[in-house]
Amino acid sequence: MWLKFGVAPDGNLASIDEVVRGKTNLACLYCGGGLTAKKGSVKEHHFAHTEETCKPVSQRIKTKAFPALPLYEHFNIELKGEELEQLKVLWKEYSAQNYAIPKDLVNFRWELKGLLESSGDRSYQFTHLGKIPVGALPLALFNKVQEPLLLSEQASLEGSVEIALSAGLSCLEERRADLLIYRAQLRRILVNSLYFLEIKADGHCFYKIGITTRSSEERIAEVQRDVRAHYSDVVVNLLGLWEYRGNVELYFKHRYKAFNYRIGTLTEYFVFPNVKAVLQDLYEMKPKMLSDVEVDAIASGGHW
Template identity: 85%
Template sequence: MWLKFGVAPSGELAGIDEVVRGKTQLTCLYCGGFLTAKKGSVKEHHFAHTLETCKFVSQRIKTKAFPSLPLYDNFNVQLPGQELEQLKVLWKEYGAQDYAIPKDLVNFRWQLKGLLESEGDRIYQFTHLGKIPVGALPLALFNRVQEPLLLSELMKLEGSVEIALSAGLSCLEERRADLQIYRSQLRRILVNSLYFLEVKADGNCFYKIGVTTRQIEERITEVQRDVRAHYSDVAVNLLGLWEHRGNVELYFKHRYKAFNYRIGKLTEYFAFPDVKVVLNDLYGMEPKMLSDVELDAIAGC
């Protein structure tokens, strides 16, 4: 995992997706050194120190220990590649058919991770968590799994800061930086609304998923402009808008990746044989009611 946030001169955190490639006026949360935005086509976009990388960030890159949102942009639940493929095969042959899984096919680590649960002495079933790597968990249930994990990680980081403060530990500023990075990520998904658009273009019909903090009319205008670079007759209709649901966008793309419909370099479009199934999935989500903790995160407290 790479460093994805820097501190602007205003004191606010800025993400790698908010800046252009090259040297910036952003500084490292951990050492105060200036950062350069690395946005190439091979490695994941990230910040690097303009001069020498500080020891703390260098260690974090090696250990993949930067704070991140649980189940936000990585859905393999820390499974090695071979085990992930095995799990997918198991889902296809048993889970998708709602068949009981024989014990001799179960990797014990999957049970320890909570991916499978026992239905008897020798048979198993996929849990809600276990369905996430294979994209089989409905959006409503995904929220129920992820949201407690989001807040649990926040409380863990806050507790870590409190311990360092009360004990006078030298790592206090590092732990504060971790908490600031995490709260910034949490705030970003909470302030975003998820939208689902129908796009009709030159007799074709496809759909777009995305998030925005602006008025949806502005985003629709931009989508029309983007699609018109590839089609002449374009109409865009809003099929749904869900406030504070920025956490769902990437899981939606993971769940429905088989229906991805690329338009040039545009990647957030999908073509479905029956969009009613997808709409039922989206509208199955409960309206997001922000807790006091989440309201504090939005306020930047």
């Protein structure tokens, strides 16, 4: 994990996605040192200190301890590669066929992690959490699993700040920086709407998932421009728009990655043999009702 946010001169937090590569006028949340945007083709885009990296950031890089949204970018529930492949085999050979999983095939760590649960007859079944690594959990249920974790993690970080404040601990500013980085990430998924588009181009039909903070008309115009670089006759239709659902985009791509359809360098397009099932999956998501914590996160504006 890397440092993804810096503080602008006006006090607002800026993401690595919002700046160009090179030296910036941003400061580190942990030490106030200047930051340089590293945006190459090998490592994940991130900020590095222009001078010497401060101790809080170097420690977090080593331990991968930067605050992150639960189940947002990574869906393997910290499983090792071999474990994940074994879990996928169990899903394909048993649960996908509605068969109970024999106990002797179950890794005890999967049960400890809450990925599998006993069905009472020396057999096991996948939990909602366990279905996420194999991309089998419907989107509506994914929200039910992820959303409490998002709020719980923020509450934990807030509690850590309160403890440091009341006890006069020297780590107060570090913990406060952790909380602000987390709130900035939470705000970014809340202010984005999820959209699903149908694109018809030169006799082909494919689909696009994405998120935007702008109007759907603006985003559709951009998509038309991008696709016209590869096709001549392009028509784009909006099939759905879900406010405050920026959290779903990456899980959707994980769940439907088998149907990914690359168009040159464009990667967010899909071809589905049965798009009705995909639309049903999307439409089963109820409109999101913001909690007080989420309203506060949006209103904060990512201010330091």
